[in-house]
Amino acid sequence: MTYIPDPQRYERQPYRRSGRSGLLLPTLSLGLWHNFGDVDRFDTARDMLLGAFDRGITHFDLANNYGPPPGSAEVTMGRVLREDLHAHRDELIISTKAGYRMQPGPYGEWGSRKYLIASLDASLKRLGLPYVDIFYSHRPDPDTPLEETMSALDFAVRSGRALYVGLSNYSVEQTRKASAILKRLGTPCVIHQPRYSMLDRWVEGGLLDTLAEEGIGCIAFSPLAQGILTERYLSSAIPADSRAAKGGFLKPTDLTEGKLAVVRALKAIADARGQTLPQLALTWVLRHAGMTSVLVGASRLAQIDDALGAANGAALTEAELAAVEAALRLESAQTP
Template identity: 70%
Template sequence: MSHYQPDAHRYSCLPYRRCGRSGLKLPAVSLGLWHNFGGVDRFENARALVRCAFDHGITHFDLANNYGPPPGSAEETFGALLAGDLKPWRDELVISTKAGYTMWPGPYGDWGSRKYLVASLDQSLRRMGLDYVDIFYHHRPDPETPLEETMAALAHIVKSGKALYVGLSNYPAELTRRAAALLRELGTPCLIHQPRYSMLDRWVEGGLLDALADEGIGGIAFSPLAQGVLTDRYFGGEIPADSRAARGAFLKPEQITAEKLALVRALNDIAAARGQKLAQMALSWLLRQPAISSVLIGASRPEQILDAVGAANAAPLAQDELAAIEALLRKP
C-alpha cells in the first residue's frame, strides 16, 4: 500500500473557476494524460506527475479511451495510481474521459453511435477501476450519426449513473449550439467544451467562445502551449531529441519554421519583461478569457506543473502587454 499523503495546503495553491453556469468549479490548471502516461512510459514518472499535481491543488485529471500508447493504457496507468495513491480522495477529484476516435476494429469502435459510446465508457470504467467518471465527452463530431442519437447516448450515460456531467470536444460553434439545445431538452445540460486553443491557434475566437458564453458552457483549452512551441524548447533552432517535434506524431519538425521561432522569441521578450516564462504567459493569456474555465496542460516533469500553477496565480496581463502580444500575433 502507498503511504502517500497529499499536501495539507493544496487548496491554497490555485484559483478554482466556475465551469460555465454549472455548480462545478475546476482548478484554473488541469492535468491531461494524453502524453507520458501510456504503457510505454515510466510508471514512477507518471506517479510523480499526478502526486505533484494533486499536492498543488490540481483536482482535475483528463483522459480519453485511446490515450496511450497503446490505446487504453493511460486509463490503466491512472487506475493503478488511483488504487495505490488517490483512492481515499476520490471525492476530491474530477476525472474525465472521452470516446469518439478509433478504439477497436469494426463498425462499433469509433465515431458517435450510442453502441460505441456506452461500450467505450464501460471499458474505461473497468480500466480505471471506477463506478463513474465526473465528465464524459464526445471527443469529435460524427458527420454520419444523427446528433440526436449521440446526445441521447450522453444523456442516457448520465441517467445511468456512469457519468455526472457530459461535454463536447472539437465541435464547431453552430454544432455546439445544436448539441447544447438537445442536451437541455433531455435534462442533461452540456457542462464543458474542450477545444484546441493557444496563441498560435485561435479558431475558437471565430464564434465558439461566443457560443459557450451564450449556452453557459465552460471551456477548457487543450494544447495551450501549441504542443510545446510556446515554450523555450526550440529557441536554439535545434529540435531536442526528447521533444514532441522529434517524435513527429502530432508536432512535425517542419512546423518549427524560422518565422515561428522569431515570433516565439519576441513573445518571450514580453513574458520576460513581466517576470514570466513564455509558457506561463501563454497560459495567462488564455485564462484571461471569461469563457475559459481551465487550461489543460501536459507534463513530462513536475517542474512544468509548478510553472503552470505559477501562471494561474500571476498578475493579469495589462492592456499594453495584450496589445503588444496582439501586434505580434497579427503580423503577416
C-alpha cells in the same frame, strides 16, 4: 508507504465555475494525453499525478485512446487511484472521452450509441471506477444523427456512469445544436474542450461567445501549441529529445522561421513580465472570463510547477496584450 496529500493543496491555485453549472475546476488541469501510457515509466507518472494533486490540481483528463497503447493512460490512472488516491476520490474530477478510433471494426470510433456506451464501460473498467465525473463526445460524427450521440451522453448520466457531459472539437453550429438537444433531454452540457492557443485562435470566431450564451464552461487543450510555446524551440536547432524531433503531432516542418520569430518575440514579453514563455501562453488563454481551466501536459513535475505561475500570475495589461498581438503578426510578415 501511504500517500498523504499536502494539507495546503487548496490554497495553491484558484478554482473557476464551469459555465452556469455547480462544477468548479482548478485553473490548471492535468491532461494525460502523453506520458502516462505503457511506454512511459509508471513511477514518473505516479509522481506527477500525486504531485499535481498536492498542488491543487483536482481535475485529471483522459480519453479512451490515450496511451500508447490506447487505453493504457486510463490503466495508469486507475492504478494510482487504487493504490494512492482511493481515499480522496470525492475530491477528484476524472473525465474521459470517446469518439476517435479505439479499435478496428465498425463499432470502434465516432458517435454511435453502441460505441459511446461500450467505450465508457471499458473506460470505467480500466479506471476501476463506478462512474466518471465528466464524459465527453470527443468529436462530432458526420454520419450519426446528433440526437443519437447526445442521447447516449444523456443515458451515461441517467445510468450512473457519469455525473456531467461535455463536448470536444465541436464547431459553433454543432455546439448550439448539441446544447439544445441536451437541454431538452434534461442533461445540459457543462463544458466544451477545444484546442486553443496563441497560435490557434479559432475559438475566438464565435465559439467562446456561444459558450457564454449557452452557459457552458470552456477548458482549452494544447494551450502551448504542442510545445511550440515552450522555451525548447528558441533557436533553429531542434533538440534531439523534443516532441518535434519525434515527428508525432508536432513536426520539424511546423517550426518555420516565421513561427520561431513569433516565439522569440513572445519570450521577450514573458521576460519583461518576469514569466517564462509557457506561463505567458497560459496566462493569455486564461484571460477570458469564460475560460474555466486550461489542460496542461507534463513529462516531469517541474513543468507543472512552472505552469502554476500562470494560475497565480498577474493579469495581462492592455499594453502587454497589444505587444502579444504585434508579436503574433510577425509570422505573416515573414511569409513570402
